[in-house]
Amino acid sequence: MSEFPKETEVVVVGAGIAGTMTAYFLAKRGVPVVVCEKGRVAGEQSSRNWGFVRKQGRDPRELPAVIESLRIWEGLEAELGEDIGWHQGGSLYLAENDDDLAHYERWMDFAREYQLDTRLLSPDEVDAQIGGEGRIWKGGMFTASDGRAEPEKAVPAVARALQRMGGTVLTECAVRTVERAAGKVIGVVTEKGPIACRAVVCAAGAWSSLFSRNLGHGFPQLKVRASVLRTKPAPLATESNVMSSGAGFRRRQDGGYTIGRSGAAIFEIVPDALRYFRDFQPGRKSQPGMKLKFNDAFFRELVRPNKWQGDQVTAFERYRVLDPAPDMAMLGGMIRFARQNFPQLGPVEIAEAWAGMIDVTPDAIPVMSAVDGLEGYFVATGFSGHGFGIGAGVGRIMAELAMGESVCVDLHPFRLARFTDGSPIELFSKQSWRG
Numbered sequence: 001m002s003e004f005p006k007e008t009e010v011v012v013v014g015a016g017i018a019g020t021m022t023a024y025f026l027a028k029r030g031v032p033v034v035v036c037e038k039g040r041v042a043g044e045q046s047s048r049n050w051g052f053v054r055k056q057g058r059d060p061r062e063l064p065a066v067i068e069s070l071r072i073w074e075g076l077e078a079e080l081g082e083d084i085g086w087h088q089g090g091s092l093y094l095a096e097n098d099d100d101l102a103h104y105e106r107w108m109d110f111a112r113e114y115q116l117d118t119r120l121l122s123p124d125e126v127d128a129q130i131g132g133e134g135r136i137w138k139g140g141m142f143t144a145s146d147g148r149a150e151p152e153k154a155v156p157a158v159a160r161a162l163q164r165m166g167g168t169v170l171t172e173c174a175v176r177t178v179e180r181a182a183g184k185v186i187g188v189v190t191e192k193g194p195i196a197c198r199a200v201v202c203a204a205g206a207w208s209s210l211f212s213r214n215l216g217h218g219f220p221q222l223k224v225r226a227s228v229l230r231t232k233p234a235p236l237a238t239e240s241n242v243m244s245s246g247a248g249f250r251r252r253q254d255g256g257y258t259i260g261r262s263g264a265a266i267f268e269i270v271p272d273a274l275r276y277f278r279d280f281q282p283g284r285k286s287q288p289g290m291k292l293k294f295n296d297a298f299f300r301e302l303v304r305p306n307k308w309q310g311d312q313v314t315a316f317e318r319y320r321v322l323d324p325a326p327d328m329a330m331l332g333g334m335i336r337f338a339r340q341n342f343p344q345l346g347p348v349e350i351a352e353a354w355a356g357m358i359d360v361t362p363d364a365i366p367v368m369s370a371v372d373g374l375e376g377y378f379v380a381t382g383f384s385g386h387g388f389g390i391g392a393g394v395g396r397i398m399a400e401l402a403m404g405e406s407v408c409v410d411l412h413p414f415r416l417a418r419f420t421d422g423s424p425i426e427l428f429s430k431q432s433w434r435g
């Protein structure tokens, strides 16, 4: 076993897609980097998602970053020399009524502005894409250059590549806190010992606000439980990622489909919900599919300290991997919808069901930011249910930011200070939490 690193240039907290891709881009340019992961690589959201990699339907503020991300995804498999299930079969959003059509027509303005290959489809064109066996759709919106990857494969492959380039990945190694001197980062304290460093990138997913709060830099972030399933092998209906109100699906490499339902998540009421109640008001109203639940999560988080020192065992070690139970009632309704509206998928038999805790910000766009008052501390989090697709671009962006270089996209919309500088919280669309 290699020795525990005593020092490095950059420590990345969390080996999800945001952290692993950041470390990958740093390692590519020869920057010494250590990724510390409290559980396993991509154990939380980054292996549990649907695998959609899309520009379509995005909040326009994210488009420059996701365009760059798609460019990276397109070459990633060859660059890594490993199969990650990359396939560019497009995104197809189905229109069930005139409101959907109007929404897609409005989004076409952004597609034109960014010269995307997005187009609106007639009902016949939709049938030509997915077969006409099911419901008669009013039309759709389609972006042929969108793609998909297999989440369980992609991030571990990136982690292996960054290790081949000299980067270090430590699993079961929670970062407890950041050490500071004169307002600057000087290192981290992990459960296995300290590591001196010049910069820290917090890419801790649903744990980022808690981690940052201990340093005096908390921000509004909550989590919702989203459930998903994969089917047994089934006939090939389409290679596109398909989205409708009752079910969204994509073809898997194993011959089945991953199926989920956008927006149909459970929000467990926890103390942070009260802490950030006002920040999340606009988002709450736009999520009619969200179920509220009051359960033991409230008391578990209530007794959790908000402040601790590096010599104390933390929540990060107590909860190695967030592995919530799937909402089988929701999945049952979703299967009925899929059988009725997409008979071309076959009998839709469950091979496996699971859930993930999605971390969300009040405006459903991420934080990719330096932090005022703590030089050398950077945050990449809050991807609000659509961080897998943008994740490759996040790596490049955060590596540039951490190295003090000019960044390839405008990060103003993603600055952490937007939650404290009096800016209005602007939520793009009720559909912005779509995979």
Ligand SMILES: Cc1cc2nc3c(=O)[nH]c(=O)nc-3n(C[C@H](O)[C@H](O)[C@H](O)COP(=O)(O)OP(=O)(O)OC[C@H]3O[C@@H](n4cnc5c(N)ncnc54)[C@H](O)[C@@H]3O)c2cc1C
Binding pocket: 013, 014, 015, 016, 017, 018, 019, 036, 037, 038, 039, 040, 041, 042, 043, 044, 045, 046, 047, 048, 049, 050, 051, 052, 053, 054, 173, 174, 175, 176, 203, 204, 205, 206, 207, 208, 211, 226, 227, 228, 260, 316, 320, 321, 355, 356, 357, 358, 380, 381, 382, 383, 384, 385, 386, 387, 388, 389, 390, 435
């Ligand atoms: C069911 C579901 C479907 C989704 N579908 C899509 C989709 O189709 N397309 C899409 O683009 N996005 C999708 N998403 C969202 C996407 O998965 C996430 O936005 C993205 O994976 C977030 O990546 P991350 O690296 O920020 O966080 P995560 O993947 O959650 O990684 C954070 C990591 O940090 C670690 N960590 C936390 N605290 C510490 C600490 N103190 N020390 C060390 N390690 C720590 C955690 O253990 C975790 O491994 C979906 C999400 C879910 C749950």
